[in-house]
Amino acid sequence: MKKSFYITTPIYYPSAKLHIGHAYCTTLCDVLARYHRLKGDDTYFLTGSDEHGMKIEKNAALNNKSPQEFVDEIVVGFKKLWKALDISNDDYIRTTEKRHVETVQKIFSYFLKNNDIYLGEYEGWYCKECEAFWTDIQVGEEHLCPDCHRPVSKAKEEAYFFKTSKYLDDLLKIYDSNEKFITPESRKNEMINTFIKPGLEDLCVSRTSFSWGIPVKENPKHVIYVWLDALVNYISALGYLQKDDTLFKKFWLNDNCEKVHVLGADITRFHAIYWPMFLKALNLPLPNREFVHGLLMTKDGKMSKSKGNTIDPYPLIEEYGVDAVRYYLAREVNFGSDGQFTPEQFVERINMDLANNIGNLLNRTLSMINKYYDGVIPQFISNINNPYDSDLDQTIINSVKEYEECLNDLRVTDALIAATKIGARANKYIDETTPWVLAKQEDKTPLQSVMTHLAYSLYVSAVLLSIVLTRKSKEILLQLGLDGNINYETILNQHILDNVKINKGLPLFPRLDETIEVEKIKQMMNIK
């Protein structure tokens, strides 16, 4: 049976402009989605926005707009950024859309009927800012919100609650049975130590203190509180409890479909604890993996408006191209740990991996094919007397294998390291075989094997990197004389370039002058 793959980003909150940190997360998901499509898996990639809540209501009022107008405008900006970054999402879910609202309401009603949700009066420590209730242990002796450290106060409010106790055993079983359900593992331990061991409270799933939300049908003065609303996007977008639920059946209900949520550490709790419980209560399958990605920070620490150190992805895309930005994001920071954005590293990464390695390899190879073979790649042959040929062949096979293993395990960074090994090996191969010497020999067989090996190495590199270099990979194939279509099935076909007329063009990635470009980027960063 054909494999399928469903991947989601968090749905971003439209209260401010997106910065490179959001681009980071979305790009990683996009790379994974493109990989699975490339491999021929049935793939569905979802992103979207989480548009309800008190903060939106407030911000809209400050701007003299209705909440809907307010979010509509911001969401246009979100979509524009994803387009600029070549994000290949199959759908974009907005929690204010009818399809989502209806699904959430149906789920809420079902939970009510099923006794998973009850109307209670909560008396507890309430943090107004976080819109959250906390336990005695959690607020401590000083009665501070464990989340925002502001003072909390005893509050009583009529509210609906989800009975977490009913599903706690299920949750622990999930953790035990699937080691990779939440990764990195430290995130799972954090959940257990911080929230489960101290005693998990029932989750408050409605609010009466604001109105910008999905109304509870049975009791319209309540709106459904953020997490029951937001998390459901992952299935409402597929048509769950809607007239047309083809996608939901095809992906979510499909045992052969790997379902992956990528998320930030700040929302781990909701994804790791409540989302599995909701799904259990609905008797639905669980996602296979919840991957908590690291933060892309600057030297001043985490990016934030107040620090003035946020980085807008647009100027970077304009100046260096979408391929370079995507490559930087996918390669620089080890997926799962925090990383630092510095202008120096940005420029260095592009120069080393893209200009010097793959770009220069293409340029020097095509020059030689022009010079020695009038621009036509000869038939692929291997020189048995040349140990370097078999070594390069082996490197390619190993790299492809490693690339697949890494991506199957969501390790994007490692996969790219594997992919760029081919270019590095091929550059070395040129020095080892000295084709300019071979060209002077009468027997052209050795030269032929070198040139065809180089061309093929470039072909494989282009295909592997196509999930990141959405445009330049095609460019490589075009310069090699192919039509620019990426096809993974032919990746191990060494004869794909036999007798193809190359079409040498400009350097793929011009080498950047570090001093000048670092200065430029620093200026971009100062335009707060």
Added chain:
RNA sequence: CGCGGAGUAGAGCAGUCUGGUAGCUCGUCGGGCCCAUAACCCGGAGGUCGGUGGUUCAAAUCCGCCCUCCGCAACCA
């Protein structure tokens, strides 16, 4: 003692689970090559692995204590 992460060559990191000649990328210095985008290839220098005490024949790696930095609380993946 709030929770969590981190301290390894000039920079950024891997290695720590499963103790046993300290590794990668970049920079730097020297050499090579000339097909190429001052690129590519080879070699050298550079680290008492935050500190300290312990376990051990042996510790970056295991255990104890201490120090420093960062994130989780303000619009913020």
